[in-house]
Amino acid sequence: MSALFPQFVPERARDTSGPIENESEISAGVRIEPGKQYGFFTDTTLCIGCKACEVACKEWNVLPAEEMKLTGNSYDNTGALGATTWRHVSFIEKIKDPDSEPVTAMLPFQSNWLMLSDVCKHCENAACLESCPTGALFRTEFDTVVVQQDICNGCGYCVPACPFGVVAINNVDGKAHKCTFCYDRLKGGLEPACAKSCPTNSIQFGELSELKERAGRRLGSLRDRGVDGAYLYGIDEGSGTTGGIGDLHAFFLLTDRPAVYNLPSAPSLPSRRIARGMLTGLGTMAAFAVAAAVAFFDQKSRPSLT
């Protein structure tokens, strides 16, 4: 392409003898620097369900293919996020309208199809990171959450801890895995593979604050054009940010209820339940200790029965 249309290729990208420095400036319009917050804004109204993100993710991260199967759930043969699946496109065919009449004609907006490319949310307060007893899960200099594969011992606590069901254990290598936000690419000045491969810009990579503004503008534009159901999931104290989880660094523009996309409306941060639970437990045992003291003390004054 650069040979055919040199005018489309920025000056400093024409030298193909080595990697392009700060490539994300060209591909995503943002320079990647440590200490800043980066995220994904996934605009589901732009998703066409091509699964390029799934493929790009598997290719870049050298993730093995899943067992091939037809699920019967529309075009979603991926099923769910897992240890070797870090992007998952869900397909919802809204074949019925709200009044339960089967839709016989294609509706003008998205033809009654909803598609969403799901990913690890890289939560502001990440349950997986908080629950990790080894410190394998950590927060990077880009404010993303990553499992250090050389530390994880496969205890599995992050798996039920995640409020979005993202992290999973791989039984082949015995470690927990999830989206790394292409930590290696960020370090090299490249935007994550999924965002770069997205042909409709449904997955947008950028600085979190800038993405939020962009998402707000997109929401306003959609509302002006009559898409009244559109809303942002995962920021502005809306759905997905509840219970202490905070902003999701991978947030979404949705047009139907969260559960339609298999997302919880108001999840909560598991660590919020620790203090009370521990105190209840210790209180229970203290009560038993008192009961035991009374029982043991009581028998001392009685004659032995044996």
Next chain:
Amino acid sequence: MSENGARPHNYGRHADFEPGEEPRRKRRRRQEDEFRPYRGEQYYDLPVVKSSPWGWLITSYFFIGGLAGASQMIAAIADLFGGPTQRPVVRTGRYLAFMGTLISPVLLILDLHTPARWYNMLRIMRRTSPMSIGSWVLGAFGAASGIAAVTQLLRETTGTTRFSTVERAAGLAGAATGAAMATYTATLLSSTSTPLWLTASRQLPILFGSTATASAIAAIDVTLAMMPSHAAHRRPLSILALVAAAVQWWSARGMEQSWTESGVEVPGKDRTLHMVDTILVKGAGIYTPMLAHSLALMSGRAPGPFGPIASLATLIGSFAERWLIVKAGNRSADIPADYFRISQPASDSEAETR
């Protein structure tokens, strides 16, 4: 966002079902035992959250770690308040606790998917992780129990009383950490996104604590019954066992109510789990010791062979209870409706009607 105009739908902050689908006022007046299924949308009935990868090893650890912790606590109390007739309880409790600390780490390490890296648990201390807290509690408990057991053994074999202060201090340290050992596992479970564990976060520590106490008493009782020199006065242990069984029953009932109120499918819906719950957890683990110890206390005589039998039943019931909680929890994580039900915004369903 005033420039965006009217917002007829506000899905971003709303429940996953129309208010009309389930009248709020009616729900406030609901019966306590009324099961409230989720009637909102789902995604092909696929799970939302992932179930834990834990099985029988973790179940066994919950049982043995809890038993060991409570044994050390009972031993320390008997040491302080029991007088000479309770010395067998003290020594049995300490040895049981020590045996527990030997088995527990093995079970935990075997359960890791990369066991060779068990020592990474010691890299950090993280107060937001009950498993991290628990690793350090187990370490401290193991050390205290080890010292208590060794000094006790020295005294019994050589007759020396030089370490009696160390022995008692280690026993007390073991009792304090043992109290945490008996209950932190409940918080470990409820600090997840698994519906069945999450919704029982109030009752689970009480249940685990009372079950650990009951199993420790039972283990001490069975051990004493096997020893010819057994001369411990049974009354205090019987009283404690009765209290523990009553608390078990009460907290289990509260837990089941909590599940029903939050609309989580109870284990009783599954045939196998229901059988385990009725026969083993309740029948063997709660009602049998309740009956046996009540009879023993009322008659004022030693329970004879029924004592150890009731204690064995308690042990079986305690293990079955941990198994049931872990198993049923893992199942509940796979039920999307349960997770959607408990992750509805409170402002919609509860706060507004208060």
